Amino acid sequence: MYFRLLCILCFTQLAFSQNTKLNKANRLYLEHAYVKAASLYEEFASDQESLIKLGDCYYYNGQMEQATVAYSRAKKEAEYEFSKAVSFRYAHALYGSNSIEKADSVMSKLYSKTINTNDFITSLINGVPYVYTVEKIKHGSFPGDFGMNYFGDDYVFSSSRNNNTKHYTWNEMSYLDLFKAQLTEDKSLINIEPLDKIINSNTHESGAIISKDGNTMYFSRTNNKRYEVNGEKVATVKLFKSTRIDDSWSEAEELPFSSDYYSTQHPSLDEANGRLYFSSDMPNGFGSFDIYYVDILEDGFGKPINLGSKINTNHREHFPYYSDKGFLYFSSDGHQGLGGLDIFMVEKDYNNWHTPLNLGETINTNLDDFAFVVDSKNNTGFLSSNRDGKDDLYVFEREKNLRTFIVEGTVKDKNSQELLPGTLITLFNEHKVAIDSVVVSDDGTYSFRTKPNTTYIIEGFKPLYIPTNKDFNTDDSGRIELNIELELESYDDAEEIIVEKEDGYVYIELENIYFDLDKWNIKPQAARTLDVLVALMKKYPRMEVQLGAHTDNRSSVEYNLKLSNNRAQSSLEYLIANGIESSRLVAIGYGESQLLVNCGDNCTENEHAVNRRCEFIITK
Template sequence: MYYRLLLMVFCFSHMTYSQESKLKKANKLFLERAYVKAASIYEEAANDKASFINLADCYYYNGLMEMASNTYVKASNYSGSEFSEDTNFRFAHALYGAYKVKMADSIMSMLHSKRINTEHFISALENGVPYVYDVKKIKSGSNPGDFGMNFFGEQVIFASSRENTSKHYTWNDKPYLDLFKGQLTEEASLINVSPLENSVNSSTHESNAALSKDGKTMYFSRTNAKRHEIEDKKIATVKLFKSTFDEGTWSEAEELPFCSDFYSTQHPALDEEHGRLYFSSDMPNGFGSFDIYYVNLTDGGFGKPVNLGEKINTKHREQFPFFSKENILYFSSNGHQGFGGLDIFMSEQNANNWDTPLNLGETLNSVTDDFSFVVDFEHNKGFLSSNRDGADNLYVFTREENTRTFIVEGTVKDKNSKELLPNTMITLFDENNTAIDSVKVSENGRYTFKTKPNTKYKVEGFKPLYIPKNVDFDTDDSGKIELNIELELESYDDAEEIIVEKEDGYVYIELENIYFDLDKWDIKTQAARTLDVLVNLMKKYPRMEVQLGAHTDNRSSVEYNLELSKNRAYSALDYLISKGIASSRLTAIGYGESQLLVDCGDNCTENEHAVNRRCEFIIVK
């Protein structure tokens, strides 16, 4: 019994030591980014939250989203600290890649502190994207793992590991990449494929080549042959190289001067019209993981890298820029809202900055990585790369203009109380100030319009007893396919001290009393000064409509007083019209002695008669 117990303790100790040894080795491989080999050990040895997170990350970094999402779920079942923000971000994208959209949306909503609804986002993009894409995988001549195809004169160029069997990349345990050229048939097949010269291809990765218009200069990415320690990890950075074509061959590639052993520069794209070279980099002082930059091309040299700013770049990945002849920047990102993984976006440069990036929609993008977009603007065809079928593959596309509508919606509130204002009339005007649609706001204070793209509009909110509010807007490719315009209307009585809402429910303009001589209705000098205040007020608010009510005291007969008050009311109205106020904005009523403020019968003092003998101004609209 003693020996059996001793044997059990020995076996358990050996198993524990073996397990710890395996995890130690897996962790070392993970830090070295040897994710395939690390995963094979974690699959046997993972036994806690941290090791299952690492295993999920290994799957994630190699595009195995179903396996990654399931493993993140397994890790979440272990007690302990919550997932970090970065882990939750990868978890959400793994869920998108596994078509578990609602769960992914809930995590992304938490990360962004706002509701993310991918289903609604996709629906909105259907109306807002400028093109509809027909995407097809290369039929033949391409291998899984090929990516980054670009125009190369009359040919195409792309990255492939097809002829490199001597050395494998630890990240995915696959051969290193070289640049290949070939011809693309009308049936989307690659033929006559051959590698570029050894002056371009090396013993490490080459990818993402961009060719100048004259075909004599090529920029491309190449991985460093040597690793350098960066934040306690040894990393082989990626650099940009340049080669020139002379006498039928490409020159020995030269490293660009702004590259470094301690950060990566990759994915070159030329904008020769503006003399720029765009690229992505994780150099210091950026906004996140990888940002997009440009350098100005000078005579024989390069300017300093310029970050495109926070409109384009996020704290996550912005990569694979392409600048088209239509002066639009296309790029891939997993930081802007998308469907999962890297999505392809577009942005136009405006006078001061870049427009908000616009996701190009589900006819182009998938729930996994979509990248290396290039387009022939004149013929509306191009290429992209994607791992939507489980591995990087080359795709071709054609595109057609989309019949688009932009949705404009919002709410209407009181500027001061912030309460909703149902029944407000919202009118949509075109750039010629012609009303083209109108809607009365519902009980929830909301309104909605459909508008055309690339058009100028104005929306106006109008409600009786409120100052109308106008907002101008454009429907362009600024990335805003759903425009939310919140209108806040201010009531007249909040805006002006002399305007008061009284207990009877009417809104009065409180002016000095207008005095008329006994049995007279002509406008005296003092009355004119009072009415001038009203003139200025109505000119300030051109939609205001006012009712003038004239009252008499109780001297004379009822019939006489009624006629006298009408004459006085119309006398004031005529004065306002003479000062430029449209008659359509005015009404005049004579009340006679029917609304005495002081009902003093036959014993009224002169002061009491004066109080009753008045002119009141009520805002009716």
């Protein structure tokens, strides 16, 4: 009995101890102390909620293989259905673990469309503007370094190398400070020293940039106090500005659009230094972090402007960098990529941003790649990445890619939406000179290879249909595979007076043309009828028409054939005289060979009138 009681007491004490650890793990998780929380969850996590939180702890610290294991365990619990947010993190953990096909499967279900990363990478090979050679800075760098940028004659970056600061509970690393250094020809950092203490505080500093004149610095700094946001206390990140006075930096001042309740970070200046780009999770964005800009005014700053849905998604857009060539680079895990944060570029046409372009596998990996900066004149620059397990600094050189763009699509009937095999698709250059053509296959598809940064016109033409064309550019708008669907409308759908009859021919139904007995000159009534045909053929300049003249049977076969030929030719000459090219017309006299009413020798005048007619059939 005592033994049984002792077992019960031990079991109760064990359950109490586990419950206490679970409560502590949950508290640490809410405080974003992910390293310590993970160590507790690892001891006993078996329920779905704890396994997901364990996966999150690893995910938020870039430990994707461990995150994949935890999420997978949670998924197996009674085939547990993840929320959209957890599914997204699970997919990126799978990408980071090189489980590409499984990650694609999760993402395909999440977005209700097919995601094929390997095909996406292949499509980028021909379309990205540059090929990158990337190398880690091996000498002078430190795990946890990131965000290297040009800083006058020196370079600036963020680092957790200062062991004298307190540790950040998120990752148990030292707080970030800003450092400057010089870079040798063999890509080593030397003369590394922290920025002034007036810049580096007892919290995080990162993402410094300097103005062209070297007298203004912008950087990010974490708030030293936590405020409650959405039910949890967080220390937001703010943007600061410091000016150079003699050889020293001034006390940094917080920018007016920063807040205790949302973050503003990752500053970048445009080429004219009149606009500041940054990343923020301020309210009314598209979700998570978006890219914004503010105009720098003489008396302060303008209102933050969101760059819009072409660039921003409901996930993370970070680290904007505006190059000296007018391209905006940024990192995102919301646009299709290779996994984690990928680097994208985007250009602007007047006031509209194009679609962001993923820079491809020569610079992006299945983990986080970010903080891209480039010297466009020398085609060299820097990025940061955790591709080797920790954030590190990388240097790159780039060279122009021999690009080709694929333009493909389908051709359909505008009204029935049926495919139109046999359509001739012609590719023209901007001067309307045909450079390639293809006849659409049975599946209604076509495909062309095109050159980059070129304007094209693509045309679909099929007999008895109105030709359709579209123009497009193979620029850096983010479109590597351009899908252009052409819809052609048939003449009989477009015009009430055009009818396809049971005999399979398409007729232009006009008032009958009357000629005087044994005559073929065009009378005023006939001219009015032919004027309708002139207008129609001018409206559709690719339309070709057969003019068919018919007689009744009251004269000899030879006479009627000659008479009908003369009447058809007379109608043709009228059309030509009114601006219709002869190549678009065919005149045929049928005589009495195609009587509509075969009444022999007993025809009434009405029956003779029906047989005397001029028909207009569209041949193309």
